[in-house]
Amino acid sequence: MSNKLPLKTLAKARKNGIKIPVRAYLASRKAKIPFYVACAFLEQESAGGENVFGHDPSIFSGAGRVTKAKYLRYRAERKRTGKMQGVGPLQLTYWSFQDAADRLGGCWKPYNNCLVGFKLIASYWMLGTNGWITVGERYNGSRAYGLQINNRINKWKRLLG
Numbered sequence: 001m002s003n004k005l006p007l008k009t010l011a012k013a014r015k016n017g018i019k020i021p022v023r024a025y026l027a028s029r030k031a032k033i034p035f036y037v038a039c040a041f042l043e044q045e046s047a048g049g050e051n052v053f054g055h056d057p058s059i060f061s062g063a064g065r066v067t068k069a070k071y072l073r074y075r076a077e078r079k080r081t082g083k084m085q086g087v088g089p090l091q092l093t094y095w096s097f098q099d100a101a102d103r104l105g106g107c108w109k110p111y112n113n114c115l116v117g118f119k120l121i122a123s124y125w126m127l128g129t130n131g132w133i134t135v136g137e138r139y140n141g142s143r144a145y146g147l148q149i150n151n152r153i154n155k156w157k158r159l160l161g
Contacts (some may be wrong), residue, residue: 006112016039019089020114036159038118039156040153040156042090044145044148049114052064054091059085066107075102078095088114104116120127
């Protein structure tokens with residue numbers, strides 16, 4: 001397999017709304033999921049890879065851009081209260097996923113955030129699930145989400161080939 005980046009594919013992903021195509025491509029490759037799947041989850045979770053806090057009715061809801069300083073304040077509050085919020089491009093919500101990204105160098109860094117999320121997606125696929133609908137359902141906990149992500153995956157597969 002070539003180490004060269006597929007520049008045309010990355011340009012197409014950026015043109016169609018992926019904000020961090022190079023980091024997403026590298027993380028998807030390391031996690032062993034197709035890039036079109038990575039793009040679908042980024043589109044679903046954070047409008048194409050925005051590094052933002054989520055909007056769950058909990059701490060730091062809608063707190064905007066994730067920075068190191070803001071994330072460290074969030075993490076301290078999370079540990080103090082036990083409450084959690086989606087963080088970053090893959091909206092890592094559960095504390096153990098956030099901590100896994102921290103061990104890579106920081107959940108606030110989009111590559112680390114994506115790598116943990118993409119590895120989680122890969123692990124759900126490896127469970128022998130019945131397609132991407134079930135993977136999406138496991139990722140989010142909602143059947144409706146699974147159906148949405150399946151449609152997005154089909155779209156991105158067509159777009160990127």
